Amino acid sequence: MQRDRRQFLASVGALAAATACDEPANPAAPKPSEPAPDRSPEPAPWAAPGTLDSLAFPGGVRAGDATSDGAILSVRTTEPTIDLLVMVAAADGWEEVARHDGLTPVEGNVQFELEALASDSAYAAVFLAGDRRSATVRFRTAIPSGGWRKVVFAATSCLGSADPSWASLAEIASFDPDFTLLLGDTVYADGSLTAEDYRAEWERAFANESLQALFARSSLIATWDDHEVANNWVRSEGDLLHTAVTDEQLATATTVFRDALPMRVGPGGNGLWRKLGWGVVDVFVLDSRGERSKGKIVSDEQLAWLQEELHASEAAFKIIMASVHVTDHYDLMSTGAADDRWQGYPAQRDALIAAIVEVAGVFVVTGDMHYGGVQRIDPEGGPAADRWEIAAGPAGSSLFPLSAVAQIGGDGVPAQYDAVIEDWTSCLFVADPGLGTLTVQFIGNDGGIRAERTLSA
Numbered sequence: 342m343q344r345d346r347r348q349f350l351a352s353v354g355a356l357a358a359a360t361a362c363d364e365p366a367n368p369a370a371p372k373p374s375e376p377a378p379d380r381s382p383e384p385a386p387w388a389a390p391g392t393l394d395s396l397a398f399p400g401g402v403r404a405g406d407a408t409s410d411g412a413i414l415s416v417r418t419t420e421p422t423i424d425l426l427v428m429v430a431a432a433d434g435w436e437e438v439a440r441h442d443g444l445t446p447v448e449g450n451v452q453f454e455l456e457a458l459a460s461d462s463a464y465a466a467v468f469l470a471g472d473r474r475s476a477t478v479r480f481r482t483a484i485p486s487g488g489w490r491k492v493v494f495a496a497t498s499c500l501g502s503a504d505p506s507w508a509s510l511a512e513i514a515s516f517d518p519d520f521t522l523l524l525g526d527t528v529y530a531d532g533s534l535t536a537e538d539y540r541a542e543w544e545r546a547f548a549n550e551s552l553q554a555l556f557a558r559s560s561l562i563a564t565w566d567d568h569e570v571a572n573n574w575v576r577s578e579g580d581l582l583h584t585a586v587t588d589e590q591l592a593t594a595t596t597v598f599r600d601a602l603p604m605r606v607g608p609g610g611n612g613l614w615r616k617l618g619w620g621v622v623d624v625f626v627l628d629s630r631g632e633r634s635k636g637k638i639v640s641d642e643q644l645a646w647l648q649e650e651l652h653a654s655e656a657a658f659k660i661i662m663a664s665v666h667v668t669d670h671y672d673l674m675s676t677g678a679a680d681d682r683w684q685g686y687p688a689q690r691d692a693l694i695a696a697i698v699e700v701a702g703v704f705v706v707t708g709d710m711h712y713g714g715v716q717r718i719d720p721e722g723g724p725a726a727d728r729w730e731i732a733a734g735p736a737g738s739s740l741f742p743l744s745a746v747a748q749i750g751g752d753g754v755p756a757q758y759d760a761v762i763e764d765w766t767s768c769l770f771v772a773d774p775g776l777g778t779l780t781v782q783f784i785g786n787d788g789g790i791r792a793e794r795t796l797s798a
């Protein structure tokens with residue numbers, strides 16, 4: 342189902358005004374007032390020159406980690422050299438702004454960082470080999486610091502094989518998101534060892550038409566979960582539930598991951614955790630997998646960085662993007678598999694919760710658990726009982742039967758879970774700094790809205 346984007350954006354403003362029920366938790370936060378403006382309209386999709394050659398450019402073009410003046414593009418190609426053509430949206434269509442010729446692939450991959458772009462503008466790009474071309478990619482540069490408008494972004498996770506259509510990805514793409522969060526388990530590369538193994542998994546995923554539709558119409562902000570490397574991987578000795586990986590295998594998987602999904606290098610650790618600023622929205626990308634050690638789900642360095650950046654952020658919305666849940670699921674499933682989420686690391690979780698509670702406008706967006714949800718981070722009485730985590734996806738992995746699990750205890754789904762979606766969905770968000778609201782829709786494979794909530798920052 343294709344819906345009219347302007348109609349959606351307009352309805353969100355009215356809906357948010359009607360349904361926002363919580364007072365801002367921080368009395369210093371601005372009171373809801375007027376809806377912020379929508380972003381400037383964009384021309385119809387760019388019709389690139391040349392003939393699409395999906396054999397020479399398999400899997401489309403990815404744009405990643407857009408900033409207010411740049412973005413990184415990534416493409417796989419069988420050609421020895423390729424050219425890049427970049428267009429910017431203008432009042433009456435698309436204008437050429439840059440051309441970069443003679444790009445040479447490394448291991449069949451080209452990544453190119455675009456710089457000196459205009460802020461909060463729509464761009465389109467294509468890679469060329471003579472008169473043949475890749476798929477096109479459309480993306481927006483970020484809102485500059487001090488900018489003021491609604492931000493429309495998407496999120497998904499767990500692109501597994503239980504429903505291989507991943508059709509919700511094409512549905513969220515139709516809204517031309519400002520950016521899309523890939524929350525992890527984008528591939529299930531379990532059993533891979535060599536670079537060829539890992540590349541084959543990414544190429545298989547990138548052959549999916551719904552994912553290609555998403556690549557064509559949104560930049561990405563990506564993190565990983567376990568399956569980009571191995572199922573529940575650990576660097577120590579494996580066991581029945583955990584797969585041991587060597588440093589060499591991890592390095593290989595990391596290289597292929599970074600080749601596949603263009604992303605910037607963060608300020609410390611393994612370089613995966615980082616911040617992307619969109620003016621009124623700051624996105625804090627966590628790596629909840631790659632820096633685990635005994636009793637710790639992230640490195641001390643990563644946690645300290647997050648605490649510091651949350652407190653320093655002046656954005657109305659602070660989105661913590663984590664592959665695994667921060668929510669305390671004890672009332673639903675006790676401590677089952679708690680070591681696979683923040684709940685199993687109480688000292689670090691307590692420190693994170695303290696920051697979430699102290700800072701206004703924090704939301705957590707996660708994947709991994711194969712249900713969609715809007716849930717209170719702590720059960721009633723807990724410090725973060727009035728703070729929200731949005732569980733996004735799965736786009737295609739086997740569904741987690743949360744309501745059936747809840748029945749085992751006999752009481753049904755606890756009140757902590759405000760919305761539970763047991764279907765394949767991806768999320769569409771509208772952050773409105775004027776009203777101070779974050780609206781989330783869970784969009785199914787048919788484009789229908791499975792659930793919608795409006796939360797106050």
Ligand SMILES: [Fe+2]
Nearest residue numbers: 499526709738
């Ligand atoms: Fe998964």
